[in-house]
Amino acid sequence: xxxxxxxxxAHLRYDYIKTDYRYISYYKDGKWDxxxxxxxxxxxxxxxxxxxxxxxxxxxGLKAYRTKxxxxxxxxxxENAKRFxxxxxxxxxxSFPEExxxxxxxxxxxxxxxxxxxxxxxxxxxxxxxxxxxxxxxxPFTYSESAIGLGLSYSPWVVVVATSVxxxxxxxxxxxxxxxxxxxxxxxxxWIKCDANYVIPILAKKEAEANGYMEAIFLDAIxxxxxxxxxxxxxxxxxxxxxxxxxxxxxxxxxxxxxKSVIQLAKDANxxxxxxxxxxxxxxxxxxxxxxxxxxxxxxxxxxxTHQDKxxxxxxxxxxxxxxxxxxxxxGIQYGAIEDRHNWMFDID
Ligand code: COI
Numbered sequence: 099x100x101x102x103x104x105x106x107x108a109h110l111r112y113d114y115i116k117t118d119y120r121y122i123s124y125y126k127d128g129k130w131d132x133x134x135x136x137x138x139x140x141x142x143x144x145x146x147x148x149x150x151x152x153x154x155x156x157x158x159g160l161k162a163y164r165t166k167x168x169x170x171x172x173x174x175x176x177e178n179a180k181r182f183x184x185x186x187x188x189x190x191x192x193s194f195p196e197e198x199x200x201x202x203x204x205x206x207x208x209x210x211x212x213x214x215x216x217x218x219x220x221x222x223x224x225x226x227x228x229x230x231x232x233x234x235x236x237x238p239f240t241y242s243e244s245a246i247g248l249g250l251s252y253s254p255w256v257v258v259v260a261t262s263v264x265x266x267x268x269x270x271x272x273x274x275x276x277x278x279x280x281x282x283x284x285x286x287x288x289w290i291k292c293d294a295n296y297v298i299p300i301l302a303k304k305e306a307e308a309n310g311y312m313e314a315i316f317l318d319a320i321x322x323x324x325x326x327x328x329x330x331x332x333x334x335x336x337x338x339x340x341x342x343x344x345x346x347x348x349x350x351x352x353x354x355x356x357x358k359s360v361i362q363l364a365k366d367a368n369x370x371x372x373x374x375x376x377x378x379x380x381x382x383x384x385x386x387x388x389x390x391x392x393x394x395x396x397x398x399x400x401x402x403x404t405h406q407d408k409x410x411x412x413x414x415x416x417x418x419x420x421x422x423x424x425x426x427x428x429x430g431i432q433y434g435a436i437e438d439r440h441n442w443m444f445d446i447d
């Protein structure tokens with residue numbers, strides 16, 4: 099019998115910590131097996147796996163929240179299930195069915211829930227004050243069998259890991275800087291949540307941090323002119339006329355579930371939302387707020403954006419009015435403090 103653990107939520111970083119159960123399922127003989135929970139957090143991998151050699155791997159990220167009522171709920175896992183299936187298809191793997199995905203993430207959350215891995219409601223949300231970002235982060239990912247001769251994986255497997263997490267960005271600087279590194283390009287994999295899109299962002303983010311910034315911003319690969327994404331999150335701008343602008347989806351933009359939710363919440367608040375190309379010059383001249391969105395990032399605002407020798411400061415550097423409104427709505431729904439009017443929250447039982 100596992101023992102409860104005591105997590106120091108105030109100092110918890112965004113990292114993997116060992117929880118008690120994880121889930122695994124294999125695609126064999128033309129079908130997915132029933133899947134089962136495992137207690138060991140090491141998995142045995144074929145040394146020729148295409149995931150290891152060529153990054154033929156995709157993944158998801160979603161969170162379980164402790165709500166005001168005391169129960170635990172998942173935020174839009176159906177959307178993650180759909181994106182996971184589309185990512186797997188994009189890498190020519192047999193897609194993991196939505197129903198199996200939902201059962202797997204619920205089961206992993208349920209089986210780990212009484213062991214202290216889920217924060218209490220009070221550590222997260224008091225009235226309208228968002229405190230931490232603490233949650234259980236679920237990371238479904240794929241693995242594959244051997245195909246070392248630059249082959250595709252026809253027998254993938256899916257693992258779902260749970261870990262308790264704190265805030266994604268380091269405390270301190272909220273400044274962002276553009277990078278000239280290339281994350282994604284036309285006809286590439288930028289729209290797929292796969293390994294290939296994350297190695298360059300890791301390098302860019304580390305470089306930005308080493309220079310005192312919180313985040314790196316990617317521009318388009320060809321002209322280095324249009325803003326595309328943060329290092330692992332979608333990006334938004336509030337323009338001086340109040341319009342909320344975010345780069346339109348396409349080959350190079352990840353279809354973020356937080357992005358989609360923020361667009362809906364902005365429309366609910368009668369904010370004019372436009373999905374379109376936006377140049378960095380326009381941002382420098384006309385934006386009055388900027389923030390990134392993602393499961394890990396939540397809604398995280400920037401105090402400034404620097405591009406080459408120009409910097410735009412956003413107000414006093416504190417979170418702006420639009421980002422605050424959207425954050426309050428999003429977190430309110432996730433923690434059960436505000437009515438879930440779009441039916442985004444899923445019970446785990
Ligand atoms: C997420 O937000 O779920 C992500 O995949 C970002 C990751 C780099 C933590």
